[in-house]
Amino acid sequence: MNEDAVRFEHVTVVANGVTILEDVSASVPMGSCTMVVGPNGAGKTTLLQALLGQIRHSGHIHIARSEEGRTLRIGYVPQRLSFDRGMPLTVLELLASPWQRRPLWFGVGQEHFERAQQALERVHASGLARRRIGALSGGELQRVLVAFALLNEPELLVLDEPTAGMDVHGEQVFCELIEELRRTHGFTQIMVSHDIATVTHHASHVLCLNRQLIAEGPPREVLTRDNLRKAFGVHAGLAKLEALPPESPEAACSAKKNDA
Amino acid sequence: MLELQPILARLTQWSAVESLRSPTIQHALVALLLMAPTAASMGVQVVTFRMAFFSDAISHSAFAGVALGLLLSIDPRVSTPAFGVLVAVAIVAYMRRSELPSDTITGVVFAAVVAAGLAAISRERDVARTVQTYVYGDVLTVAPSDLWLLLALFLLVAAFQVIAYNHTMVMGVSPVVAEVHGVRVARLQYLFAVLLALVVMFAVRTVGVFLVTAMLIVPATAARNLARTAGSMFWWAQAIAITSACAGLLISLDERINTATGATVVLVAFLWFLLSALVAYRRAPRRP
Numbered sequence: 001m002n003e004d005a006v007r008f009e010h011v012t013v014v015a016n017g018v019t020i021l022e023d024v025s026a027s028v029p030m031g032s033c034t035m036v037v038g039p040n041g042a043g044k045t046t047l048l049q050a051l052l053g054q055i056r057h058s059g060h061i062h063i064a065r066s067e068e069g070r071t072l073r074i075g076y077v078p079q080r081l082s083f084d085r086g087m088p089l090t091v092l093e094l095l096a097s098p099w100q101r102r103p104l105w106f107g108v109g110q111e112h113f114e115r116a117q118q119a120l121e122r123v124h125a126s127g128l129a130r131r132r133i134g135a136l137s138g139g140e141l142q143r144v145l146v147a148f149a150l151l152n153e154p155e156l157l158v159l160d161e162p163t164a165g166m167d168v169h170g171e172q173v174f175c176e177l178i179e180e181l182r183r184t185h186g187f188t189q190i191m192v193s194h195d196i197a198t199v200t201h202h203a204s205h206v207l208c209l210n211r212q213l214i215a216e217g218p219p220r221e222v223l224t225r226d227n228l229r230k231a232f233g234v235h236a237g238l239a240k241l242e243a244l245p246p247e248s249p250e251a252a253c254s255a256k257k258n259d260a
Numbered sequence: 261m262l263e264l265q266p267i268l269a270r271l272t273q274w275s276a277v278e279s280l281r282s283p284t285i286q287h288a289l290v291a292l293l294l295m296a297p298t299a300a301s302m303g304v305q306v307v308t309f310r311m312a313f314f315s316d317a318i319s320h321s322a323f324a325g326v327a328l329g330l331l332l333s334i335d336p337r338v339s340t341p342a343f344g345v346l347v348a349v350a351i352v353a354y355m356r357r358s359e360l361p362s363d364t365i366t367g368v369v370f371a372a373v374v375a376a377g378l379a380a381i382s383r384e385r386d387v388a389r390t391v392q393t394y395v396y397g398d399v400l401t402v403a404p405s406d407l408w409l410l411l412a413l414f415l416l417v418a419a420f421q422v423i424a425y426n427h428t429m430v431m432g433v434s435p436v437v438a439e440v441h442g443v444r445v446a447r448l449q450y451l452f453a454v455l456l457a458l459v460v461m462f463a464v465r466t467v468g469v470f471l472v473t474a475m476l477i478v479p480a481t482a483a484r485n486l487a488r489t490a491g492s493m494f495w496w497a498q499a500i501a502i503t504s505a506c507a508g509l510l511i512s513l514d515e516r517i518n519t520a521t522g523a524t525v526v527l528v529a530f531l532w533f534l535l536s537a538l539v540a541y542r543r544a545p546r547r548p
Contacts, residue, residue: 016359052440076440083433087308089490094433097426098441104426104491132488133433145437152441 003064005030005072005156005188006051010059013046020046021057024213028156028205030064033182034190035199037223038209039232044192045079047209048160051190052076066155075154075187077145079161085134091144092116092129095151119147122184123177138165142174150181157182159191163198171195175202196223279513284400288521291402292505294410295466296475296525298417300501302459303480304425304494305452308432312477313363314351314453317370318460319472321347322394323377325461327387331380336390341461347373348457352449397468399509399521406465413458420455421494424448429490467522478529479504485536504529 006028013021021043028034036044049055051063052074063071095116096108108116120126125143128136136144142162149157159178163171175198182189193199199206199219206222208214210231215222269286279285306315322340329339351369355362381388393401402410430438431445439445463472483496508525511517517524 052436054436054439074440076437078434078437081434081437084308084310086484087432087490088484088487088493089429089433090488093429093490097430098438098443100426103422103494104429104489105494107491148437148441158440 003030004028004062005032005064006190007062008047008051008059009062011047011050011057011061012059013043013050013055013057015055019211021050021209022212023059024209025059026207026213026216028188028190028207030188031186032188032205033179033203034188034205034207035203036190036192036207036209037194037196037199037231038214040194042210042231044209045160047207048158048190048192051158063156072155072188073152075149075152075157077142077149077157077159077162079164079192080138081141081145083134087132087134089133090129091120091131091133091136094133094144095119095148099151115151116147119150120144122150122181123147139170139174142166143177146178146181150185154185154187157187157189157191159189161192161194164194171198172201178202196228199223285509285513287402287404287407288399289506289509290407291399291410291466292509292521292525293502294407294414295463296479296501296505297498298410298414299459299463299475300479300483300497301417301421301494302452302456303476303478303501304483304497305428305432306456306476307480307484308429311456312473313366313370314348315456315460315473315476317351317366317373318344318348318457319464319469320370320377321373322461322464322469323381323387323391324373326390326394327377327380327384330384330387330390337465340394340464341458344457344461345454348453349450352453356446356449394464395469396520397464397466397471397522399466402466410462413462417455417459420451424451425494428452467526471522471526474526474529475501478526478533482529482533482536485533485540500529500532504532 004027008024008026011021011024012019024043024047036047038044046055050057051061063074066072092108092113093104096112097104099115100109100112102109117126117129120129120143123143123146125140125147128140128144131140133141133144146162157178162178163174166174178189178191179202181187200223203219205217206219207216208222208227208231214230215224215227269281269283280289306312321344325340325343326336328334328343329336332339347369351366354365354369358365377391381391427438427443427448430441430443431448435445435449460472460476463475467475479500480493480497482500483493486496487493504525508528509521511528512519512521512524
């Protein structure tokens with residue numbers, strides 16, 4: 001399918017007199033693994049907030065429609081959460097809450113219990129069902145939040161730097177998990193990442209951002225020394241561009257999808 | 261309208277506690293048995309959303325509400341809840357649009373409503389006299405007509421909790437995640453603020469401005485310490501609120517003790533909290 005899942009058209013965000021995003025026009029191809037890269041303060045999270053309707057912006061954000069004619073269903077995994085870690089909400093209760101009509105004080109119903117268990121199995125976290133969400137480690141909470149997003153049966157999964165605070169191995173495992181889910185569920189993915197190595201290994205489409213769009217396209221075309229220097233400044237030389245896979249990752253991704 | 265007194269008299273005629281045969285005490289008991297669970301169930305969300313200060317600001321707007329009522333010749337029993345609702349909606353609307361921290365916004369509004377109340381009290385003696393009722397509150401002065409209003413509020417809050425409890429729990433984790441996944445966050449925030457304002461304004465007349473927030477958060481906080489799930493937190497809050505209300509009323513009526521009922525109820529709830537803190541401490545994993 002050639003249609004874009006999301007198209008940003010001249011998106012500008014100004015907050016408290018500061019321009020956070022300026023005239024950004026970019027696209028997220030349908031079925032792609034699109035990653036947004038850029039330095040701190042580049043407006044990566046703001047771009048996602050605008051997409052989710054959480055921040056005022058000028059310009060237009062066009063989200064594609066499904067075959068049934070409705071806007072694509074969105075799943076969202078945030079960067080980090082600031083919530084009361086002492087609240088006695090269990091993983092199972094969180095996963096049932098938006099969809100179960102019966103109040104939680106009468107327990108989680110069998111149907112929602114099974115759905116939640118399946119979602120946890122998909123993210124390899126079935127052992128976490130009865131744990132309090134406040135007692136989870138950062139990596140465990142991210143998996144639970146992915147399971148939560150999957151329960152919405154997303155056609156577009158939005159992830160805002162979900163691996164922030166994870167070590168290199170944890171990040172790798174998490175990205176492989178998302179890639180596996182994308183292959184099986186067939187959703188389009190847009191994810192903010194601070195790590196160029198992650199982008200080179202997993203992205204099929206890259207948006208390079210520093211308040212303005214610097215470049216977009218396949219990683220090999222976007223992650224050039226010139227573009228990275230424009231976005232990140234002198235440290236751009238640290239990116240190992242030779243680590244990029246020999247063929248275009250976009251082709252690799254679609255090949256994997258066809259296999260599935 | 262259905263007469264309450266014959267029902268209460270029949271229910272309490274065999275009571276071993278002499279004082280329960282008095283209509284005033286019966287009304288107080290019914291008021292507490294409606295108010296305590298209503299406040300405690302809202303308290304679960306107040307604790308989860310960290311809104312204790314918000315409820316304090318609403319309760320303190322009672323003074324300005326009374327003044328406004330007298331100024332506009334409206335019964336304070338109507339003007340105070342109406343003003344409380346207005347203040348609650350204004351705070352939520354500003355919070356949703358402003359970058360300022362929520363406690364700062366609440367603090368500014370708190371200061372404004374207290375100042376308005378004090379200004380009115382200093383000027384008008386009538387206001388000062390009526391405000392006394394709200395400062396300390398007295399559950400023993402609850403009229404039968406108030407009980408019907410309280411029952412309506414109890415049912416309204418119960419309906420809200422049946423429909424919205426699950427969604428508010430997700431909002432407690434992250435309003436953005438909740439909204440993206442289909443929860444109507446803005447609608448629930450406003451609805452919750454309006455109901456909370458009504459509960460607070462009713463509770464002000466029974467326990468007084470100083471103790472309203474305690475009625476909301478002490479049972480819910482003790483429940484949080486004891487509960488292992490969000491579902492059971494609700495039931496623990498109910499059990500603690502109801503037992504505290506009954507025990508508090510009976511203790512306060514004892515001739516040897518003879519204390520203010522609202523304060524005694526809160527003190528019993530606080531004993532529950534101490535017990536719950538001990539349980540939470542014993543459950544917590546030890547640091548090496």
